Amino acid sequence: MTEIRHYKIGEDRFKISEDEVARRExxxxxxxxxxxxxxxxxxxxxxxxxxxxxxxxxxDELKELIKIVREEFGWTDIC
Known part of the structure; x- marks a missing residue:
């Protein structure tokens, strides 16, 4: 069975209230x-x-996504 690999292409933190910060990946x-x-x-x-x-x-996340699908997934026709 092929190993499924997840590639993180972005990460943020943003304030949603006075005392709560959300994290996005x-x-x-x-x-x-x-x-x-x-x-x-x-x-x-x-x-x-x-x-x-x-x-x-x-x-910048889209640029990283394109880089990963080319280099890691072998999609050579992405422009």
Whole structure:
């Protein structure tokens, strides 16, 4: 069985109240030869409910994502 590796491409901390700071991590995982998964984990926010899922990607995180899918996942046709 192939080992699944997660690559962290971004990390932030931001203040959400007077005494609470949230932490955000953005990770990419190769699911299949032609499929990747982008995962955004936010820790510190209690309620997050809904049917829609979104991922916020900064410019430098997108550059890191492209680098990883080229070098680690072998996707040579990404530009």
């Amino acid at each position: 953005l990770k990419v995982t190769k699911v299949a030869d032609d499929v990747i998964q982008i995962q955004e984990e936010i820790h510190g926010i209690i309620a997050l409910v809904g049917a829609t899922s979104t991922v916020n990607i900064k410019k």
